[in-house]
Amino acid sequence: xxxxxxxxxxxxxxxxxxxxxxxxxxxxxxxxxxxxxxxxxxxxxxxxxxxxxxxxxxxxxxxxxxxxxxxxxxxxxxxxxxxxxxxxxxxxxxxxxxxxxxxxxxxxxxxxxxxxxxxxxxxxxxxxxxxxxxxxxxxxxxxxxxxxxxxxxxxxxxxxxxxxxxxxxxxxxxxxxxxxxxxxxxxxxxxxxxxxxxxxxxxxxxxxxxxxxxxxxxxxxx
Amino acid sequence: xxxxxxxxxxxxxxxxxxxxxxxxxxxxxxxxxxxxxxxxxxxxxxxxxxxxxxxxxxxxxxxxxxxxxxxxxxxxxxxxxxxxxxxxxxxxxxxxxxxxxxxxxxxxxxxxxxxxxxxxxxxxxxxxxxxxxxxxxxxxxxxxxxxxxxxxxxxxxxxxxxxxxxxxxxxxxxxxxxxxxxxxxxxxxxxxxxxxxxxxxxxxxxxxxxxxxxxxxxxxxxxxxxxxxx
Numbered sequence: 001x002x003x004x005x006x007x008x009x010x011x012x013x014x015x016x017x018x019x020x021x022x023x024x025x026x027x028x029x030x031x032x033x034x035x036x037x038x039x040x041x042x043x044x045x046x047x048x049x050x051x052x053x054x055x056x057x058x059x060x061x062x063x064x065x066x067x068x069x070x071x072x073x074x075x076x077x078x079x080x081x082x083x084x085x086x087x088x089x090x091x092x093x094x095x096x097x098x099x100x101x102x103x104x105x106x107x108x109x110x111x112x113x114x115x116x117x118x119x120x121x122x123x124x125x126x127x128x129x130x131x132x133x134x135x136x137x138x139x140x141x142x143x144x145x146x147x148x149x150x151x152x153x154x155x156x157x158x159x160x161x162x163x164x165x166x167x168x169x170x171x172x173x174x175x176x177x178x179x180x181x182x183x184x185x186x187x188x189x190x191x192x193x194x195x196x197x198x199x200x201x202x203x204x205x206x207x208x209x210x211x212x213x214x215x216x217x218x219x220x221x222x
Numbered sequence: 223x224x225x226x227x228x229x230x231x232x233x234x235x236x237x238x239x240x241x242x243x244x245x246x247x248x249x250x251x252x253x254x255x256x257x258x259x260x261x262x263x264x265x266x267x268x269x270x271x272x273x274x275x276x277x278x279x280x281x282x283x284x285x286x287x288x289x290x291x292x293x294x295x296x297x298x299x300x301x302x303x304x305x306x307x308x309x310x311x312x313x314x315x316x317x318x319x320x321x322x323x324x325x326x327x328x329x330x331x332x333x334x335x336x337x338x339x340x341x342x343x344x345x346x347x348x349x350x351x352x353x354x355x356x357x358x359x360x361x362x363x364x365x366x367x368x369x370x371x372x373x374x375x376x377x378x379x380x381x382x383x384x385x386x387x388x389x390x391x392x393x394x395x396x397x398x399x400x401x402x403x404x405x406x407x408x409x410x411x412x413x414x415x416x417x418x419x420x421x422x423x424x425x426x427x428x429x430x431x432x433x434x435x436x437x438x439x440x441x442x443x444x445x446x447x448x449x450x451x452x
Contacts, residue, residue: 115313120275121370123301124308125328125377132302135327139318 002171004192007180008199014088014176015157018095022152026103027145031133033104034111052101056161059097063166067093090167091174095156103145103152110144110216111137143216150214154207158200224287226250226413227381231281231293233271243279244268246439248432254407254414256424258448259434265417268439269383272415273308274301285381286413307379311386314370315358321369322354328377341376348372348402364395371403375410382407382414388423400426424448 029048033041051059067074067084074084084090114137122132138145160178167174169183177196184193227250234243244264248255257265270276272283272290282292285306291298315324325345326334333341345351348368358366367387374382384403388396404427407414418424424431428445 116275117310117313118316120270120273120301121308121310121314121316121373122327123275124273124304124306124379125373126302126305127328128300128302136316140316 030107060165106148110141253429256428307374
């Protein structure tokens with residue numbers, strides 16, 4: 001019988017690995033959108049928002065279409081001996097796809113509230129643009145960014161539909177907690193499903209509590 | 223003698239109907255030059271171009287004989303290497319830093335933890351020694367601008383630009399600050415540009431005045447001429 005903790009550790013590993021990509025990419029995207037009125041702002045905004053509004057099965061379909069064995073990029077990757085579909089890396093990619101917009105949408109408004117004057121002051125004090133970003137923007141917007149990271153992590157660990165389509169339900173390999181809940185319930189093993197429901201509910205409650213503690217509010221400094 | 227500031231440029235912001243541009247031409251030999259004029263005449267946009275927050279469309283700027291930007295010659299010193307101190311009207315302090323952290327913000331990391339003699343003197347000179355650990359949210363408008371001034375001076379700029387720094391300060395605080403600013407600049411022999419639309423401020427600190435109107439710098443006169451204006 002499969003180790004009951006496997007789906008828990010796999011989910012954590014998948015979500016944490018996804019966050020390794022999501023955090024830098026999400027923060028950079030949020031800053032790009034918050035700081036510049038560039039020509040492609042609307043397009044990038046739409047692209048970032050898309051995974052939030054699309055049904056998970058549609059996201060899964062697109063991921064298979066792009067990274068499947070005969071997919072747009074998957075074909076080339078296959079040629080290099082890299083196979084994503086039905087591997088834990090597929091679960092990582094699915095989780096990262098749905099988590100990225102959550103981080104961007106929380107971090108961007110927080111970054112927009114950092115007054116432009118402070119960036120000019122920072123540069124006038126001799127800070128290079130990258131220092132201004134870390135010492136002024138991120139420090140000024142840390143509550144929004146941290147809230148975004150927490151919410152994105154929970155979104156990543158809770159991903160189901162796209163993961164099922166792209167990573168599949170392979171016991172001992174790609175069965176994350178959400179997939180295991182569905183799988184156990186389908187198989188009539190409600191108590192097994194319930195144990196993962198409890199873990200994910202506890203995680204959700206902890207997130208709500210944590211994000212309420214760190215989210216920016218008018219009554220406390222950013 | 224090399225001029226402290228030689229500015230001849232055009233800068234623009236916005237697009238379409240919201241577009242606004244300013245034509246600037248002035249020279250500051252030494253002392254304080256006041257950029258004077260009504261709101262919306264282009265004073266602040268000129269300062270934005272000087273500190274590097276906005277790129278000029280054409281023309282050039284030289285500070286102490288060194289070209290800061292020259293659009294035609296494709297020279298543009300990045301804003302963080304211009305050594306031009308900046309004190310804005312609003313949002314002048316980093317809200318997440320104490321007064322002391324604000325003052326030493328631009329210093330190298332090793333100088334931020336210990337107070338050097340220069341920083342100590344500067345803090346005392348501006349009368350903010352007792353506020354070191356205070357957070358910006360607890361300060362009055364006048365105190366905030368003193369801290370902003372100390373921070374700008376702490377990094378040793380070669381030019382100081384002030385964008386209506388006293389606009390939201392009460393009369394008594396303003397008089398005190400103006401006197402303090404004048405003394406600080408004179409003692410350091412530091413050239414400065416001050417944006418204001420208040421003639422009394424211009425007279426208190428300025429040596430020469432350049433008047434702005436509808437996006438143009440018109441004439442450059444001595445500050446006494448402004449005092450005589452109706």
